[in-house]
Amino acid sequence: MRLGAGAAALGAAAKVTILEPSTLWASTRSVPPSDTVRFGIIGTGVEGCSLLSASLPISGVECVAAADLYDSRHIAAREALRGKNIDTTREYRRILDRKDIDAVIVATPDHWHRRLVVEAAEAGKDVYCEKPMSHSVEDGLAMVEAIQKHQRMCTVGSQRVSSILYHKAKEIWDSGKLGMVDTITAAWDRNTDSGAWVYPIAPDASEQTIDWNTWLGEAPQRPYDPVRFFRWRCYKDYGAGLAGDLFVHLLSGIHYVTGTNLPPQRALSTGGLYHYKDGREFPDLLWTMYDYPDFQLVLRCNHNNNEEGELFGFYGKQGTMIIRGSTLTFKPQGPYAQAEDYSVFGWPAKLRNAYYEQWRKDHPLPEPGRFKVEVGTEVYTPPPDYSDQTDHLMNFFSSVRTRQAVVENEVFGHHAALGCHMANYAYANKTIATWDAAAKKIKG
């Protein structure tokens, strides 16, 4: 049912609301040319190209240069910008050294994030860094320090925190309608080879078209291996498996909705490698239970059954909020006043009847006509063509221009990434991972 932006109606069982896109869409339309933010991008693979396309509807921003170590991706970047003839290079320093560039997007594999973000900050650039922000605890600490030392704006690329659907979820959370919430669960399940990162090797990939040694960066040296280049998420030297790829989105969404800007206190993981025994160094099923000060969180990512897809549940004393794909449902729940109907059957009838008599006196039925009918369930969804990635980029570019805080800064990104590192630490070491804030270390 398409109701038009902002419209609401009563369906058979629930009120369905199509959410309106962010107000920033309107405000950036009036940016004068002198205020245009000029940006470069480092890494124009799958995500880099997706970000370039998502930047096109944003007024007052212009991509002027792209760096990538694989030549075909220079073509892909121009195509993502609908043929715009930007400067392309294998050498990212050419972008950082340009004085006419205000900001850079870093969309390389995770093992390059630290070096690029630190060097970009040193070069005076604001940075949009893809998720997970860090490849290790130490990387995250160094990145936070560099951004803060050089007073740069930094956004981390878990775009759900800019989604109008998650803004609605936060509004419901903040309203207190859920009551006390002690349990949050989330899952991101897939059941395809592509979902499990078994991406095809491009036919033109070779040591001539890819600068393999630079791609390795600080990772251990090894001969050219296109499997590692295209499927880097499977290997510890470059990625962080299910936790780094998917948990980080779930953690960022939950941190945003609940207003949590902390790493988890403890993490306990289990899982296994059941199907994708292709030499990868991470499980294809991962469960992690996390302790936070005010709630417990259970996350699961699975590559072998996708019945549940992407699913969040916030379970409160007075309501349940579920986000399934792009649909948010809020359903009220108790607490209901009701007479005890279980344990009093162990009482003699006289006592039981007296109990019921008293209970009815204490809880008189409302007079006829004064019953409150709760329609209750509310359903929200964004319009079909909505892009949270565009909203997230818009939030970043707006902050570059105004110097106002971004929605997901380096500290937020660091905390979400710590949750991923703790999940992997607990799984790899078969232990409970604890965040030692004083030592700034994960301990087993």
Ligand SMILES: NC(=O)c1ccc[n+]([C@@H]2O[C@H](COP(=O)([O-])OP(=O)(O)OC[C@H]3O[C@@H](n4cnc5c(N)ncnc54)[C@H](O)[C@@H]3O)[C@@H](O)[C@H]2O)c1
């Ligand atoms: N936010 C999201 O929803 C989302 C989705 C997918 C990927 N990502 C993230 O985006 C990042 C990139 O993922 P991807 O799937 O696009 O990977 P990819 O392998 O498709 O592309 C990465 C590109 O970076 C280039 N590169 C690596 N080191 C470089 C360097 N030093 N200088 C210049 N170019 C360099 C590579 O040549 C490659 O073309 C990762 O951090 C990933 O987790 C985020």
